[in-house]
Amino acid sequence: MNALLLSAWFGHLRILQILVNSGAKIHCENKDGLTLLHCAAQGGHVPVLAFIMEDLEDVALDQADKLGRTAFHRAAEHGQLDALDFLVGSGCDHSIKDKEGNTALHLAAGRGHVAVLQQLVDFGLDLEERNAEGLTALHAAAEGTHPDCVQLLLGAGSSVDALTQVARSRHWCLPWAAGPW
Template sequence: DKDNFGMNAVLLASWFGHLRILQILVNIGAKLTCKNKNGLNLLHCAAQRGHIKVMEYITEDLEDVQLDQPDKMGRTPLHLAASHGKLEVVEFLIGSGCTHGLKDKEKNTALHLSARNGHAEVLQKIIETAVELNEKNQEGQIALHLAAEEGHYDCVKLLLEGGSDVNMQTDKSMNALHYAAQHGHEKVAQLLIEAEINTDAVNHHHTTPMHLAVLHN
C-alpha cells in the first residue's frame, strides 16, 4: 500500500533511514523497484535525506542499482544530495562512480543546485571533480549566477577561485553582478568587482548593474 505521496513501506524505510526495517522488508521479498509520485526510488529517498548507511546497503547489497537513475524532474541521487547539502552522500556517490555533470529537466547540474542553495562544502567537493563550471541551465545561467542571485558569498568565492567565468552572461544578458545588484547583495557585488567583472555590461533591458542597484535600492 502507498500513502498520498506514493510512498510504500520500502520507500518510507529509506526516507526515514530505518536500515533494519528495510533489511527485513528485503528479506521477505518486498519489491524494490517502486517509486513515489515524484519518481523517487530507494536511492533518491536515502540521498535526499542524507542516510549514508541506507545508501551503502542499497548500493552494496542489492542488485541492479543505478546510481544515475533520474526522478520525474530528471534529478539523480547526486542532484538531490547536492541540492539538500548532504555532503557525506555527495562524497559517497562520487566515490561510487556516479556521473557528475548530468542535467535535470531544467538543465541544472549538481553544481548549479548546490550553488543556488548555498551549500559551500558540497560545492567545493563537486568542483574538485573537475566538472565544467560554466555549464548553462535552460535560462542560460551558470552556477555563479545562481550563487550571486541568492547572495551566497562563500559559494561565489569558491566558483571564482575555481575558474568560473566572471563575465559570463545569461540568455537575457545578465551577468553575476546584475543579480547581486538586483537583490542587494553588497558583499557579493564587491567580490565580483574585485574579480574584475564588467560593471558596464547591459542586460536585455539595456540596464547595467549600477542601474539595477539604484532601482532596487
C-alpha cells in the same frame, strides 16, 4: 511513499532490511519518481546507500526522477556531502543534467551548500556549464544570495562577466555578485 521508500527517506536501515528480507519490491518509486537511492541520498543516509548499492541487485545508480534528477543531484541539492562522496565512489555519472539543464553544481550553488559546492569544484565539474535558461552555477549562487558560494566559484575561476539571456535582456554576473550583501 510506501514503507520501503519511507525507511530509506528517514534512514531506518534495519527496517529497510526487514522489509527487503520479507519480499518488499525494491524497484519502487513514488509519484515524483523518487527511488530508494534518491530517498537515501537526499537524507544523507550513507549506511542505507551502502546497503542499497551493495546488497540489492540491479539498482540503477543514475536513474532519474521526474525532474530528471539522479541521486547525485538530490545529495548536492540538499547539502549531503557524505552521500555525494559515496555516490561518486560508487561510480555515478556527475555530468548529468536535469530536465532544466541544471548540474549538481547549479543545485548546490543555488541552495548555498558551500561544502558540497567545494567538493563538486574539486571533482572538476565545468564551472561555465549553462542550464536551459543560460545560467551558470555562479548565477545560481548570486540569485540565491549566497555570497560564500559566489566567492568560492569566483575563486575557482568562474567567469564574473558570464553573459546570460534572461527574459530577453542581458545581465552580467558582476552586478549580481556584488548583490545586497
